Amino acid sequence: MNDSVLENKLSPRAQKAWLISEVIGIVIGFIVLAVLFWLDFHFAWPVWIGWILIALTAYTVLDAVWSLIKPKYLYESWRYQVDEEYIQLSYGILKKEWVTVPIAKVQSISTRQGPILRIYQLREIKVETMGSSHAIPALDEQVAIQLKDTLAEYAKLKEVDE
DSSP states (O other): OOTTTOOBOOOTTHHHHHHHHHHHHHHHHHHHHHHHHHHHHHHTOOHHHHHHHHHHHHHHHHHHHHHHHHHHHHHHHOEEEEOSSEEEEEEOSSSOEEEEEEGGGEEEEEEEOOHHHHHTTEEEEEEEESSOEEEEEEEEHHHHHHHHHHHHHHHHHHHHHO
């Protein structure tokens, strides 16, 4: 499967939504580290705990840098295509994945919208089969609702045909 064949992309607002989620996680991580450093200082924990906290801080800083870069590349890597036969997904930064889900195997289709996605008027579509679950994240609300209805129609048609 070639990425150029899959023509649909996620909403451009996905990058901002993912970035805000990552920043919230980073801030929470640094708050937890700050509390642990304060506890280490206040209770005079053994020296090795301080070294572990320093190593965790270094890891957290590196993870924070990656978290700020990741949304752009993740957005660029995501492609999907839906037709009467298959749902095709292509995504991944370091490890590229190509997924093809036969419409005949689809058992349920749902949408999800958390608080950050709601702010940016985005939704995630989740497609479930007997053995797996696949999601298309961060679609515009109207696109997501239309795609969900289209997938439901295709799945019902395949069920009736069999």
